[in-house]
Amino acid sequence: MGKPLAYKILNDHLVSGEMIPGSEISIRIDYTLTQDSTGTMAYLQFEAMGIDRVKTKRSVAYIDHNTLQSGFENADDHNYIMSVAKKHGIYASRPGNGICHQVNLERFGVPGATLLGSDSHTPTGGGIGMIAIGAGGLDVAVAMGGGAYYLNCPKFVNVELKGQLRPGVSAKDVILEVLRVMSVKGGVGKIIEYTGEGVKTLSVPERATITNMGAELGATTSIFPSDEVTKEFLAAQGREADFTPLAADADAEYDEHIVIDLSALTPMAAMPHSPDNVKTIEEIGKIKVDQVCIGSCTNASYRDLMRVAAILKGKTVNPHTSLTISPGSKQVMNMLAKNGALADMIDAGARILECACGPCIGMGQSPATDAVSVRTFNRNFFGRSGTKSASVYLVSPETAAVTAINGYLSDALELPDLSILDVEMPEKFDVNDNMIIPPAECAADVEVIRGPNIKPFPKHEPLADEIEAEVMLKMEDNITTDHIMPSNAKLLPYRSNIPYLADHCLTPVDETFPARAKEAGKSILVAGQNYGQGSSREHAALAPLYLGVKAVIAKSFARIHMANLINNGILPLTFADEADYDQISQGDVLKLTCVRENVEGKDRFRVKDETKGIDFEVVLDASPRLRDMLLAGGLLNYTKNASQS
Ligand code: F3S
Structure with missing residues (x-):
C-alpha cells in the first residue's frame, strides 16, 4: 500500500x-x-x-x-x-x-x-x-x-x-x-x-x-x-x-x-470571531471598514505585496480607512523598495510598519471602539486585536487592498484590469543575510547578557528518596492554571523571571502561599478534581517548582498540567480512595518513603500523615518514560542524562 x-x-x-x-x-x-x-x-x-x-x-x-x-x-x-x-x-x-x-x-x-x-x-x-x-x-x-x-x-x-x-x-x-x-x-x-x-x-x-x-x-x-x-x-x-x-x-x-x-473559488472572509466562520465577500456585502492591516506570517510574501502595490498604484486609501502594511521580511521590503512598489504603497497613503508581527500580536494598531478591521492575518479571536468591541475579518491581500481604497468590504474581482495582478515570481531574490547573526566559533568567548529581567531557571534536582513536607495548601475542585500562575498584562513582561512570577503563584487561592512556601523550603499541595485545568502554560509548574513544591496529591489532574508537573520533576499523585481527601488538613505533615523505588516500579504506594497518625494510598499513573523523567528530576535533566550516555 x-x-x-x-x-x-x-x-x-x-x-x-x-x-x-x-x-x-x-x-x-x-x-x-x-x-x-x-x-x-x-x-x-x-x-x-x-x-x-x-x-x-x-x-x-x-x-x-x-x-x-x-x-x-x-x-x-x-x-x-x-x-x-x-x-x-x-x-x-x-x-x-x-x-x-x-x-x-x-x-x-x-x-x-x-x-x-x-x-x-x-x-x-x-x-x-x-x-x-x-x-x-x-x-x-x-x-x-x-x-x-x-x-x-x-x-x-x-x-x-x-x-x-x-x-x-x-x-x-x-x-x-x-x-x-x-x-x-x-x-x-x-x-x-x-x-x-x-x-x-x-x-x-x-x-x-x-x-x-x-x-x-x-x-x-x-x-x-x-x-x-x-x-x-x-x-x-x-x-x-x-x-x-x-x-x-x-x-x-x-x-x-x-x-x-x-x-x-471566489474571494472569501473569515468573519468575527473565528477563522472558520467563512463566507464569500459577496455574501457578506458592502460593510464599512475602518481599518485594513496587511502583513503577518500568513500573507506578507513578495507576490502578496506586489499585488497589493499594483492595486494601490495611483490610487488613494479611503479617507475613513487606515491602511497599514508590514512586509514579512527584510528581503521582501528591500525588493519592494528597489523596484518602486514601496513608493506606490506610500504614495497611496499606506502606513508602512517594520518587518515584524506587529498588529497581529497586538503590538500597536488596536482598532477604535466598535471598529471593523479587515486583516490578512490568521486569527480573529475575540479581543485579539486589543479592542474587545472590534470586529475583525480575515481576507487575502488582494481583498484587503481593494477594501482599503473603497472603504468598504470588496474584492479584486471588480478591478477593471485583472492583469495587474499577474506578478511573476522573481528569478533571483535579493539575498542579504546581514541581519542573521551566526553563532560564535567558541562558546567561551561569549558572555550571556542578563539584564535585571532575566533570571536563572529554577534548579531541577533528581527525585529524593524521602519526602517529608507540610501540606502548604489544600484546595477545592477545578483549580485552573490561572489560579496557579495568573497571566495578566502586568505579569506578561516577566515571562523570563520565574522568581518574580513565583510571588504571584496560587495567590488567587491564598495570598500568603508564596511567602509560606518559601519559608518552609519544601511543601506538598493537596487538591480536588481536575487540578490544573485551563491553559498549557509551563509557568504553572515552574513557579511551584521554584517555591519548593515536591508533590501534588489530587482527586484528578488536567492532562496537560500533569505532563507539565512531570516535565518539571514534581510528583503528580491521585488519591486511590477519594474519601482520603477529607481526612487531610492544610498544615499536616506528610511523609513519603522509598520514593525512588516506588516511582520506578509501582502504580500504588502509601503516604503517611505524620500529624494525624494515619496513612493512605496514592496512585502514580505514568509510563516508564515519564517515571524515568521524574527520577531524573524532570525533562531537562532526563535529556541531559540521555545526551551524555
Ligand atoms: Fe504569525 Fe507573528 Fe502573528 S508568528 S500569527 S505574525 S504573531
Whole structure:
C-alpha cells in the first residue's frame, strides 16, 4: 500500500513507537526555531540542561514579536536571546529582519526535514515540503539538546487541488475554503497533505499561506510536495542545493479525502470571531471598514505585496480607512523598495510598519471602539486585536487592498484590469543575510547578557528518596492554571523571571502561599478534581517548582498540567480512595518513603500523615518514560542524562 509524503518523512525520522494513528511516537528533529515571546524561556531551559552547543542541524532564534520597546524588559530579552544564541551555536535573526516563519521559509527551509518551532504557526514550513510542527518552548529546548519530540501518530488527510485560481482569488481563499469545510477542530490529530494538479500552479509562499493556517484547523501540521516549483524557489534564494524532489506514493492511501476545485473559488472572509466562520465577500456585502492591516506570517510574501502595490498604484486609501502594511521580511521590503512598489504603497497613503508581527500580536494598531478591521492575518479571536468591541475579518491581500481604497468590504474581482495582478515570481531574490547573526566559533568567548529581567531557571534536582513536607495548601475542585500562575498584562513582561512570577503563584487561592512556601523550603499541595485545568502554560509548574513544591496529591489532574508537573520533576499523585481527601488538613505533615523505588516500579504506594497518625494510598499513573523523567528530576535533566550516555 502506498504512503502519504508526511508518513514517509515521519517514518524516516522515527526514534520510537509504531506508525499507528493515535499511538505515541517520537521523532528526530533536524531544525528548530524560536520567536522571542517564547524564546527567552526556551533558552533558559536549554541553559539549564548544561549542554554547550545545540545538537540540531541548525537552530534559529527570531526576534519578531515583542519588538516595541516602551520599557527595558523587551530590550533585555532581545539582548539575552542574541547573546545566548551566539554562545550555544544558534543563528539569531535581529528585530527588523522579519517574521520567523517567512524568513525561515526563505532562508532555511529544507524539503523532507523536520522542524520544531516554539510557535503555533511553525507548520508554515510545510509549504516547502517539511514536517514543521509547533510546540512548547520546553519541547524545543529538548530538541536543541538532541532529544526526540514525542507526539501521537496522526491520521493523514488528503486535500486534492484541481484546476487553477482565477486572478483576484488567492491562496488565502483556498485555506479559508478548507477551514469552512473542516472547521477549527477538523484537523485535530491529523496531518493535512495537499496533492493534485492544482499544486503546481501555486508558488512556495502561496503554499506556505495554506500550511500556515493549517494551525487554525487544529492540525498537527500541513504539507505540500517538493517539486519543480520548490526547486525554482530554492534556486531563486540561492539554495538550490537544499532541494530534494518529494511526493506521496502514486497509490498513497489516506484516512480522509477532500477535493477542492481552485477554478471555482471566489474571494472569501473569515468573519468575527473565528477563522472558520467563512463566507464569500459577496455574501457578506458592502460593510464599512475602518481599518485594513496587511502583513503577518500568513500573507506578507513578495507576490502578496506586489499585488497589493499594483492595486494601490495611483490610487488613494479611503479617507475613513487606515491602511497599514508590514512586509514579512527584510528581503521582501528591500525588493519592494528597489523596484518602486514601496513608493506606490506610500504614495497611496499606506502606513508602512517594520518587518515584524506587529498588529497581529497586538503590538500597536488596536482598532477604535466598535471598529471593523479587515486583516490578512490568521486569527480573529475575540479581543485579539486589543479592542474587545472590534470586529475583525480575515481576507487575502488582494481583498484587503481593494477594501482599503473603497472603504468598504470588496474584492479584486471588480478591478477593471485583472492583469495587474499577474506578478511573476522573481528569478533571483535579493539575498542579504546581514541581519542573521551566526553563532560564535567558541562558546567561551561569549558572555550571556542578563539584564535585571532575566533570571536563572529554577534548579531541577533528581527525585529524593524521602519526602517529608507540610501540606502548604489544600484546595477545592477545578483549580485552573490561572489560579496557579495568573497571566495578566502586568505579569506578561516577566515571562523570563520565574522568581518574580513565583510571588504571584496560587495567590488567587491564598495570598500568603508564596511567602509560606518559601519559608518552609519544601511543601506538598493537596487538591480536588481536575487540578490544573485551563491553559498549557509551563509557568504553572515552574513557579511551584521554584517555591519548593515536591508533590501534588489530587482527586484528578488536567492532562496537560500533569505532563507539565512531570516535565518539571514534581510528583503528580491521585488519591486511590477519594474519601482520603477529607481526612487531610492544610498544615499536616506528610511523609513519603522509598520514593525512588516506588516511582520506578509501582502504580500504588502509601503516604503517611505524620500529624494525624494515619496513612493512605496514592496512585502514580505514568509510563516508564515519564517515571524515568521524574527520577531524573524532570525533562531537562532526563535529556541531559540521555545526551551524555
Ligand atoms: Fe507573528 Fe502573528 Fe504569525 S504573531 S508568528 S505574525 S500569527
